[in-house]
Amino acid sequence: MSDTKNRILDAAERLFGERGLSATSLRAITSAAGANQAAINYHFRSKEGLIWAVYARRLGPVNQRRLEMLDASEAKHGSGTLPLEEVMEAFVAPIVQLGPESAFCPLMGRMYTEPGDFLRKVILEHMGEVARRFTMAFKRALPEMPDMDLYWGAFFTIGMLAHTMHGTKLLEAISAGRCDPADREGIAHRIVIFASAGLRSLVGLPARLTHS
C-alpha cells in the first residue's frame, strides 16, 4: 500500500475524530497529509469510500481480538456456563485498550450516533459476526435471564462503552481532573464490573419495578 494512502488514512482518522465526518473536508485531510486533493479520489473514489476505509482498517483487528478472547473463554469452560465478567471483558478490553493515544477512539465512540445512513452499512458489515457470537455467549453466561432483559442490558453496555470511547473530557470535568483516563486497564475493569452488575440486576425486573 502506498505511503500516500496511509498518510491520508491517518490524517482522516484524526480529523474525522476531532471534527466529525461531515464537518471535515477532503481538502483539510489532504492538506494535513501533505497530499494532493485528487489523491483521495484516486485511492478511495469518494468521501464515503474514505470513511469506509478508515473504519475498516481498525474495526477488523479489534473484532478479531474480541473473538479470540471469547474463543479462549469458551475453550476454557467447555460446554458449561461462562463467567459473565469474562465474556464482558472479551467484548470490552480490545476496544478500550486501543489507548487514549489512538485517534480512532472518538470515531469508535460515535459509530452509533453519527448521523447518516452510510455508517449503518459499515456497522452491518463489520459487527455482524461479533454481535452473533456475543449474543450467544451472554446467553450462556446468564442462562436464567429472559432474552428481552439481556437485549436491554447489551444495549446499555454498548452505550457506556461508546460514551467512554468517545472521550473522557466529561469525566475530567465531573471529577475535577481526579480520574485518570490514561489508566486503560482500570477503565476496562470498571466497565466490566459496572456492566456485569447492571446486566444481572435486570433479571426478573418486572417484580422489582415497584421500588418507587
Next chain:
Amino acid sequence: MSDTKNRILDAAERLFGERGLSATSLRAITSAAGANQAAINYHFRSKEGLIWAVYARRLGPVNQRRLEMLDASEAKHGSGTLPLEEVMEAFVAPIVQLGPESAFCPLMGRMYTEPGDFLRKVILEHMGEVARRFTMAFKRALPEMPDMDLYWGAFFTIGMLAHTMHGTKLLEAISAGRCDPADREGIAHRIVIFASAGLRSLVGLPARLTHS
C-alpha cells in the same frame, strides 16, 4: 414570540436531530419551516445562535423537572441517607420521558459527542446547577463510596442515558424488534435499576479487580 420563529425552531430541532448539526444547512431549515432564508439571521443572528436557542428551549424545562424531583426526594428524607434509586430516577426520568416522539431526543443524546467547541458552552451554561446538585445527592445516597468511584459511575450512567436518548434503532436491531422503545416508563426504570446496580458495584473496586 413570532410564529415564524417557532416554526424555525421546530424544523431546526428535527433536522439537526436527524442529520447532525454541521450537515444541516440553514437553507434546509428555512425551507422545511416555510420561512425565508433571511429569517434565521433576523431572529437568531447566526447558525450558532440558532443551535443555542434550540437547546435552550428544551434543556431548561428538563433540568427544572430534574431538580424538582430531587427537591421532593430530599424533602421526604430529611437529613438522612437518600435512596439511590430515587436520586437516579430524578436524574433519568425527566429526560427519558420526553418520549420517542420528541424530536429533541437525538440532540440530547448527541449533546456530549457532537464535535465542536460551541456545544461545550451550551452544556456549561445549562448543566452546571444539575451537576452540582446531583453530585451532592449521589454522595448522600452512597456515603460509603469513594468519590473517584462515584465519578466513574456518574460518567457511565450519563453514557447509557445519552446512548438511549439518541435512539433505539440499535436496540431494535439487537432484539430483532422484540424490545419496545415506546415504553418510556419501562426504559426509565431499566436505566435506574441497571445504573444503580452498576454504581454500587464500583464500591471498593480495587480489591475486586483480581477477578480475571
Next chain:
DNA sequence: GTCTATAGTACGATAGAC
C-alpha cells in the same frame, strides 16, 4: 501514481426594498 486546473454546486451571511 501524482499533479494542475476547473466545473458545478452549495454554503453562511448580509444589504436594502417594502
Next chain:
DNA sequence: GTCTATCGTACTATAGAC
C-alpha cells in the same frame, strides 16, 4: 418582520497532462 438578490467562499468530484 419579511422579502429578493447577491457577495464571497468553500465544497466534492473530475478531466487530462505528466
